[in-house]
Amino acid sequence: MSKQDGRNRLVSDQPVADVTATVLHVDMDAFFASVELLDRPDLVGLPVIVGHDSDRSVVTAATYEARKYGINSAMPMAVAKRRCPGAVIVEPHFEKYQAKSRAVMRVFEQFTPQVERLGIDEAFLDVAGALRLYGTPWEIGQAIRRAVFAETGLHCSVGAASTKFVAKLASSRSKPDGLLVVPAADTVAFLHPQPVSALWGVGGKTQETLENRGLRTVGDLATTPLGSLVSLLGPAGGQRLHDLAWGRDPRRVDTAVGEKSIGHEVTFGTDLTDRDAVARELLRLSEKVAVRMRRAEVQARTLALKVRYTDFTTLTRSRTLAEPTDVARRIHLEAVELYDVLHKPGNRIRLIGVRGENLVPTAASNALWDDDAPWRETETTVDAVTARFGAGVLRPASLVRGASQQRPPHARQDIG
DNA sequence: TCTGGGGTCCTAGGACCC
DNA sequence: TCTGGGGTCCTAGGACCC
Numbered sequence A: 001m002s003k004q005d006g007r008n009r010l011v012s013d014q015p016v017a018d019v020t021a022t023v024l025h026v027d028m029d030a031f032f033a034s035v036e037l038l039d040r041p042d043l044v045g046l047p048v049i050v051g052h053d054s055d056r057s058v059v060t061a062a063t064y065e066a067r068k069y070g071i072n073s074a075m076p077m078a079v080a081k082r083r084c085p086g087a088v089i090v091e092p093h094f095e096k097y098q099a100k101s102r103a104v105m106r107v108f109e110q111f112t113p114q115v116e117r118l119g120i121d122e123a124f125l126d127v128a129g130a131l132r133l134y135g136t137p138w139e140i141g142q143a144i145r146r147a148v149f150a151e152t153g154l155h156c157s158v159g160a161a162s163t164k165f166v167a168k169l170a171s172s173r174s175k176p177d178g179l180l181v182v183p184a185a186d187t188v189a190f191l192h193p194q195p196v197s198a199l200w201g202v203g204g205k206t207q208e209t210l211e212n213r214g215l216r217t218v219g220d221l222a223t224t225p226l227g228s229l230v231s232l233l234g235p236a237g238g239q240r241l242h243d244l245a246w247g248r249d250p251r252r253v254d255t256a257v258g259e260k261s262i263g264h265e266v267t268f269g270t271d272l273t274d275r276d277a278v279a280r281e282l283l284r285l286s287e288k289v290a291v292r293m294r295r296a297e298v299q300a301r302t303l304a305l306k307v308r309y310t311d312f313t314t315l316t317r318s319r320t321l322a323e324p325t326d327v328a329r330r331i332h333l334e335a336v337e338l339y340d341v342l343h344k345p346g347n348r349i350r351l352i353g354v355r356g357e358n359l360v361p362t363a364a365s366n367a368l369w370d371d372d373a374p375w376r377e378t379e380t381t382v383d384a385v386t387a388r389f390g391a392g393v394l395r396p397a398s399l400v401r402g403a404s405q406q407r408p409p410h411a412r413q414d415i416g
Numbered sequence B, C: 001t002c003t004g005g006g007g008t009c010c011t012a013g014g015a016c017c018c
Helices: A031-039 A077-083 A094-111 A128-134 A137-152 A164-174 A184-191 A204-212 A218-222 A226-233 A235-245 A275-296 A328-342 A379-389 A409-413
Strands: A002-004 A010-012 A023-028 A048-050 A088-090 A115-118 A122-126 A156-161 A179-181 A262-272 A298-309 A314-325 A349-361
Touching (some): A010 A164, A010 A179, A031 A048, A031 A094, A122 A164, A128 A137, A164 A179, A184 A218, A204 A226, A226 A235, A262 A275, A262 A298, A275 A298, A314 A328, A328 A349
Parallel strands (some): A048 A088, A156 A179
Antiparallel strands (some): A002 A010, A023 A122, A023 A156, A115 A122, A262 A349, A298 A314, A298 A349
């Protein structure tokens, strides 16, 4: 069974026979920092911080040795350096993390195709169909941890439960390098002593709201009438927290979760005041966004601009287009127009960002003007195009290769 | 202590339509 | 002349997560 160890972890260090905890959450331990240590074995055992060593940056990741000094990710680098002046600061290498991430995900897929990636260094696995082949969730969890280490040299922690949320909480309680199985029957007993901040979606603000009402543990939330939680947190938030407090989490492991938006943003080393300098940055960001959208074969129906001023005031402005786009110049044009409405001489811009939202698959609309794709006039394509742009678009001229680069004329008019 | 960059989800108000 | 309710879309802001 599970037990608390000297480091305040909860771990299942002996085999657990349970077969109800078929949702696994695997979370890499101090992922970015651990990847860096693979190339720098001389730093093992030292407090290491991954991040840019500059005024305006924050900690991206920290080894457990650094965390002993109270250093956490998202903490301002200046604060981290003050807390541990001897810490070694290492520049991040995201391509390296991406590569390791792919290697780790491939290990997961050896155990089950039911893998839902969650960010770069975690995943949910539904192992219900793998029990016959690989044994109990406990045995599968241990096998995964061994295989990940053998394949990548990295440690991970595994939580096993009957729902996603409890599995995720279990992995976090078993860190680092642990495994915790929470059988379905033990769920409520496991949850109720936890602090409210253990619940998914309870951050600093919500925690404060709840504690002001005397609600400190998950058990407190569970015994609070649903109506009280709803009036405190809104209909969705109240219902969700009440459900989670009783271990109810209807979300299934979903292998096909696609991106809902694609964006890039940048914080300047020195604030910008010049409108044209901002416009140039917007072009750079627009190009990055466009490239990623084309790679993902999606287009954005809505474009959003984000601006943060010196005093940290943050504004967003967005516009929904008459037809979706993945073209950098077009994204840039909209972003600059949105910015020009806000621009005032003397404004000091700390951050600027561009994001494409309301993503739609590229195929149907692009078939009209994509020179690389041979035009195939099928009934379904015609129907799809007609539904989107109206019948007038499908004039013979627009079907000629070469002329196809032109957008349907009327699609231009009602933009903006 | 002074706050990155990638995202998701929720709320609320207004427009618009039936 | 004054006034309904529901549904959907759009926009802006904020909390939260990794």
